[in-house]
Amino acid sequence: MTIWNPKYECMGDEEKRILQGIRLAETVSHVYENVPFYKKKMDSIGILPGDIKCIDNLKDLPFTYKTDLREHYPYGLFAVPMDDVVRIHASSGTTGKRTVVGYTREDIDVWAEVMARTISACGATKSDILQNAYGYGLFTGGLGVHYGAEKIGMSVIPISGGNTKRQIELMLDFGSTIISCTPSYALYLAEVIEEQKIDRSKIKLRAGIFGAEPWSENMRRDIEERLGVLAIDIYGLSEIIGPGVSQECPEKCGLHVNDDHFIPEIIDPDTEKVLDYGEQGEIVFTTVTKKALPLLRYRTRDISKLDNQPCACGRTSYRMEKVTGRTDDMLIIRGVNVFPTQIESVLLELGETAPHYQLIVSKMGSMDALEVQVEMTQALFSDEVKKIEDLERKLKFNIESTLAISAKVTLVEPKTIARSEGKAQRVIDNRNL
Numbered sequence: 001m002t003i004w005n006p007k008y009e010c011m012g013d014e015e016k017r018i019l020q021g022i023r024l025a026e027t028v029s030h031v032y033e034n035v036p037f038y039k040k041k042m043d044s045i046g047i048l049p050g051d052i053k054c055i056d057n058l059k060d061l062p063f064t065y066k067t068d069l070r071e072h073y074p075y076g077l078f079a080v081p082m083d084d085v086v087r088i089h090a091s092s093g094t095t096g097k098r099t100v101v102g103y104t105r106e107d108i109d110v111w112a113e114v115m116a117r118t119i120s121a122c123g124a125t126k127s128d129i130l131q132n133a134y135g136y137g138l139f140t141g142g143l144g145v146h147y148g149a150e151k152i153g154m155s156v157i158p159i160s161g162g163n164t165k166r167q168i169e170l171m172l173d174f175g176s177t178i179i180s181c182t183p184s185y186a187l188y189l190a191e192v193i194e195e196q197k198i199d200r201s202k203i204k205l206r207a208g209i210f211g212a213e214p215w216s217e218n219m220r221r222d223i224e225e226r227l228g229v230l231a232i233d234i235y236g237l238s239e240i241i242g243p244g245v246s247q248e249c250p251e252k253c254g255l256h257v258n259d260d261h262f263i264p265e266i267i268d269p270d271t272e273k274v275l276d277y278g279e280q281g282e283i284v285f286t287t288v289t290k291k292a293l294p295l296l297r298y299r300t301r302d303i304s305k306l307d308n309q310p311c312a313c314g315r316t317s318y319r320m321e322k323v324t325g326r327t328d329d330m331l332i333i334r335g336v337n338v339f340p341t342q343i344e345s346v347l348l349e350l351g352e353t354a355p356h357y358q359l360i361v362s363k364m365g366s367m368d369a370l371e372v373q374v375e376m377t378q379a380l381f382s383d384e385v386k387k388i389e390d391l392e393r394k395l396k397f398n399i400e401s402t403l404a405i406s407a408k409v410t411l412v413e414p415k416t417i418a419r420s421e422g423k424a425q426r427v428i429d430n431r432n433l
């Protein structure tokens with residue numbers, strides 16, 4: 001299986017730490033000199049660029065929070081003049097004001113490089129035809145994947161998200177071999193392919209690179225079976241670069257972080273103390289080659305762990321565990337913490353419902369109450385009421401016994417839960433209405 005850039009992806013540990021240290025020191029000088037926010041922050045804790053001599057000094061640097069980007073909206077944390085910025089992307093702003101990110105020409109080259117690594121990791125080569133169904137636009141998914149695929153020399157179909165009928169038509173006519181989209185959209189594509197009774201042998205897809213939202217192992221199994229692909233997880237966030245921060249290889253044992261560009265740490269989200277390899281916490285990234293918007297110790301709010309052992313695939317880059325949720329999405333149901341993907345996993349494990357679900361959270365007095373709505377399959381829908389009630393009870397029992405939370409389970413009619421073309425909305429929170 002191809003490794004796009006063995007020099008960096010298979011680097012010896014000591015050599016990598018030296019490179020990271022050099023790049024970190026350069027980045028710290030760059031932000032100190034060009035971003036007043038960082039100068040002020042570093043001055044206030046008495047750290048000067050000259051104090052950063054090696055990668056072990058990373059822990060002495062201040063954190064950067066999403067609120068810092070919002071407070072300096074739109075360009076206040078940029079470290080280069082706007083003349084050097086060749087691209088601007090922005091987050092959808094669903095959890096507040098948009099966060100705006102910028103790239104120099106050099107940053108775009110780095111992005112294409114890390115995306116070439118990401119796409120190659122699923123076994124793709126220049127002979128592949130990539131159907132890129134991530135949204136093109138302010139979202140980083142579309143263009144991020146696009147540039148990486150072109151760098152490899154693949155034939156890219158820039159179809160963007162949505163228009164499912166056309167996606168399937170082009171997939172058949174153009175012979176797409178790799179698809180990129182969110183995992184929830186991949187499932188929707190599989191559903192429509194099945195409904196249209198398309199002969200699977202006419203579909204040439206062999207791998208999919210799915211990310212931008214959390215998804216469980218059971219969802220991976222479902223996608224792999226129904227679309228007939230190797231399903232690979234890809235992770236990233238706009239603030240750090242977009243997609244291309246880390247990706248799985250076919251070993252599927254964690255996501256390889258492109259750690260010559262983005263240095264990961266795991267911290268306790270409450271105390272901000274750095275945790276050891278293998279310990280679960282919030283993943284934090286420091287960019288060490290970005291020019292337009294370098295960020296020191298950016299708090300992602302995503303939960304993961306790090307593994308520093310080399311992988312069977314030959315890469316030595318540190319691996320982060322598949323992100324199953326963000327601290328913000330964690331539900332606390334009567335004192336028990338639970339992520340939507342954990343519920344997804346229990347639902348799909350049984351495999352007797354459709355894989356479309358939504359969680360409705362509300363307040364009952366001072367307590368949080370959770371309703372899990374999950375779609376019935378067409379066959380179940382035409383079955384007797386008793387069977388449906390039995391399955392509701394079984395799912396409720398499985399959720400209680402696996403996750404120790406009590407939830408109401410409601411089986412809803414097929415096709416009542418909205419399908420997403422991008423990131424799925426899994427939780428409807430009615431607590432603050």
Ligand code: DLL
Pocket residue numbers: 091092134140141210211212213214215233234235236237238239242243244300302322323324325326
């Ligand atoms: O979602 C970038 C991206 C595009 C990644 C395409 C992968 C593929 P944002 O819109 O800024 O950027 O959202 C970033 O999405 O902090 C995670 O909470 C979540 N996320 C992204 N990838 C994964 C993944 C893009 N593979 C936020 N698993 C991140 C779980 C993910 N969560």
